[in-house]
Amino acid sequence: MKSRRSKTVPPGNNDKDVAAGDSQHALDWAVSQGAVDRVLSRVAGKLQRRRRRRWGVVAGVAGLVVLWGLFAYRSEPNAPIPAGVQAPAPVIARAPGHQVLPDGTAVDLREGAELRVAFEPAVRRVVLERGEAHFQVQKDPQRPFVVVAHGVEVRAVGTAFAVQIGGGAVDVLVTEGIVSVEKPEQDRSGSAAPFRYARVTAGNRTVVNVSAPPVPTAVVPVGAREMDEALTWRIPLLEFDAAPLSEVVESFNRHSTARLVIADADLRSLELSGILRADKTESLLQLLKKDFGVVVERREHEIVLRRGR
The missing domain is CATH 3.55.50.30 (Phage tail protein beta-alpha-beta fold)
Structure with a gap:
């Protein structure tokens, strides 16, 4: 500089x-x-x-965010500026992809992430197709907020957490509140309730191996420094x-x-x-x-x- x-x-x-x-x-x-x-x-x-x-x-x-289909979002690299276009302002803030969902939930998408929104009357469901996203969930006790990632469901009411897909695993990092990490009921024949991998509180994380049979996962404390490093991409x-x-x-x-x-x-x-x-x-x-x-x-x-x- x-x-x-x-x-x-x-x-x-x-x-x-x-x-x-x-x-x-x-x-x-x-x-x-x-x-x-x-x-x-x-x-x-x-x-x-x-x-x-x-x-x-x-x-x-x-990354910048572009609209992708109806209530679907994708984070992409910056597009080139065509010749002849007026130069940008002296100061430009290039933030991660940021979207506000129809219910008021704020989502930050890391570059390359894709998110599909599939809200229903009784549940606010979104599908993380790939990459990493952080959710600041708008509270609504009557409609839980559920993130689906590689067949794993992260269920919350009003909280903040990050979900990352990679290496055959789903990594859930909770920054506020509590989430339940589950395997959906429809994926377990004969089971009356979804299988719970873990209940994760703020300042903790859990990692689910999606290629292995479902077993309870460890909940690991995350220090302030490690938390900041994990979410640096949001800055x-x-x-x-x-x-x-x-x-x-x-x-x-x-x-x-x-x-x-x-x-x-x-x-x-x-x-x-x-x-x-x-x-x-x-x-x-x-x-x-x-x-x-x-x-x-x-x-x-x-x-x-x-x-x-």
Whole structure:
């Protein structure tokens, strides 16, 4: 992440190094879209016209969500921006796929996830076809909320939890409330009730091996750090393109408990470019201190930024 006025370049002075640094965003897009050769040819022409060097700090590429059929959702990589389309805003928040279901339940879809909604009068059922999703369930005691994943049902009333499909298993991580992880009644001939793998409370997880006969599964406590790491994918990426520090600070303040405050007016126009995760406030502060000499003053509930003297 650098100011347009900065002349710092990544290590290396050959043309390959400069090309990679000068169009870091374009190359990241190319890798995700399989269009590296096209972008490199455009970069070469661009370098002949403009020798200004820039570089970006890149944390990854997030997914966007598109509507897929009636009440079905899919998370996909970012689509390319057609030539001639107006450039995006200086600050773009690229969040995981987010949808609000007809009952008010909020769903975050990890990139590549697919979800099908099949609500009925007595039950709010959704089917996770693949990938991972986090559900913040709207309370409705009369209509339980059920996530079906590879034949496993995760049943809740009002709670929050994540379900992940992968490696022949279904992983259930509960962040709020309680869920019951079951095998549906119709899959067990002669059984009057569904088989319960586990009852999982907040701060715990269980993993069901869907290829094995149903047996009770272990409920394992998950520490705060492990929980945060498991759900890191839900944190938006903030992309800056020559954005003034005032807008950068405003974007970070939406996702931080400690409020950033710019004390000196001339700092507000400092331009930054790059991509950072919305929870990486410390990375932003280190950059401002090291590269721009910004003084960081920490108070109880805010962080004050001042021009270095």
